Amino acid sequence: MASRPTALLDDLDVARLALAPIRRRILASLVEPASAAGLAERLDMPRQRIGHHLRALEAAGLVQPAGERRKRGFVERLFIAAPNLLLDPALLQSAPDPAAVTAQDRHAADHLIGTASAMVRDVARMRQAAESEGARLLTLTVEADLCFATPADFDRFSEQVAAAVADLAREHSAPAGRRYRLTAVAHPAVATKSPPTRN
Numbered sequence: 088m089a090s091r092p093t094a095l096l097d098d099l100d101v102a103r104l105a106l107a108p109i110r111r112r113i114l115a116s117l118v119e120p121a122s123a124a125g126l127a128e129r130l131d132m133p134r135q136r137i138g139h140h141l142r143a144l145e146a147a148g149l150v151q152p153a154g155e156r157r158k159r160g161f162v163e164r165l166f167i168a169a170p171n172l173l174l175d176p177a178l179l180q181s182a183p184d185p186a187a188v189t190a191q192d193r194h195a196a197d198h199l200i201g202t203a204s205a206m207v208r209d210v211a212r213m214r215q216a217a218e219s220e221g222a223r224l225l226t227l228t229v230e231a232d233l234c235f236a237t238p239a240d241f242d243r244f245s246e247q248v249a250a251a252v253a254d255l256a257r258e259h260s261a262p263a264g265r266r267y268r269l270t271a272v273a274h275p276a277v278a279t280k281s282p283p284t285r286n
Contacts, residue, residue, distance in 0.1 A: 094148075094169045094170045094171065094172055094173065094215065095173050095175055095208065095211040095212055095215060096172055096173065096174050096175060096178075097175035097177070097178065097208065097212075099178050100147075101147045101148070101149070102174055102175075102178055104143060104144070104147050104149070105144075105147070105149055105172060106174075109132075109140060110140055110143075110144060110149075112130060113126060113130070113137065113140055113141065113144065113150075114144070114149060114150070114168045114169075114172070115168075116129055116130060117150055117166055117167050117168035118167075118168060119167070120153035120154065120165040120166065120167045121165060121166065121167075122156070122158075122163040122164060122165055122166070123137045123138045123141055123163070123164075123166075124158075124163060126141075141166060144166075145166065148169060149168070149169050149172070150166045150167065150168055150169060151166065151167055151168075151169060152164060152165070152166060153165040153166055153167040173207070173211050175204075175207075175208050175211075176200075176203075176204035176207055176208065177204055177205075177208060196274075199272055199274060202270060202272070203270075203272065206268075206270055209268075210224070210226065232276065233273070241273075244273075245273070248271055248273075252269060252271060255269075256269070
């Protein structure tokens, strides 16, 4: 099953508009095309109020026209929510200070979060561009669960990963072609409850 395209929210004013509770409800209800009257009935709200929010959402590009239909002697416009909305993490973060970068940054949680945020933003934008051209964005995701007995084991693993990535980067460094960025991260796994044991 094909995934829905993704739209990156990287404008603060548009993000605020999309995150307003009533507008989030409207967007969530527009996975399938609906009219202002249909939304008013579904959300138990006045049609005029729904119409006001729909106009604001349409102006911001968060909903799109999805055709028209004749109902009881008049024509009503149908709308559908924009593709999956993804909030640019940079909207909620302070700009990094390049002068504050240290050799220990690869072990800092703040650095990991900043790197992950940039990756989310860049991949979402490139995916939008690829989808607009009818192309597919080629990516790679590798995940593994690890367990380290001591911090020293984690440090040794970090050095091994860094060395392996450096070796692979040298081996796969063509003089021309599409440039890729490889980011390897490790963080503690979220604690989960153990499943109950069965007798």
